[in-house]
Amino acid sequence: MAKNSHTIGHVVFIALYGTLIVSSILFYNSVGIAPLLYAGGATLILGAITVFWASQSRRKGSLVESGLYAFIRHPEFLGHMLIIFSLILLSQHPISLIIGVMLITLLYLAMLDEERRNVEKFGDAYIDYMKRVPRVNLLAGFIKRMYRRKV
DSSP states (O other): OOHHOOOOHHHHHHHHHHHHHHHHTTTTTHHHHHHHHHHHHHHHHHEEEEHHHHHHHOTTTTTTOGGGGGTTTTTHHHHHHHHHHHHHHHHHHHHHHHHHHHHHHHHHHHHHHHHHHHHHHHHHHHHHHHHHSSOOOOOHHHHHHHHHHHH
């Protein structure tokens, strides 16, 4: 049953993500606030780079603590959150905001589920990693990393 709900969650996520992309195209710059449009474009690029960089660092079946994973536990999730936020800024439409909030909520729940599975898989090593590295707060991750190097 858990496998089915996991699959259903993925299907819902993909459908909502697709809907957000379409709504961002249909309602592109609907309010006409140029600074939000520029911020959305920059955030989209940052999110895409984050997803790509994280996917290149990940190794299936092993605990990765290098690259972006040295600063945050879920860089791919952060990248997708940035992309979702950028699509909201690019469309400037309430429907995109609603869909975006739903997607970020699903991502948060997926992160919690992944952490539970990683604790089961890697045990104390992952629990120690969780204590040292923030979930998705990149700024806190950089600060913690800098502090650890000085100690």
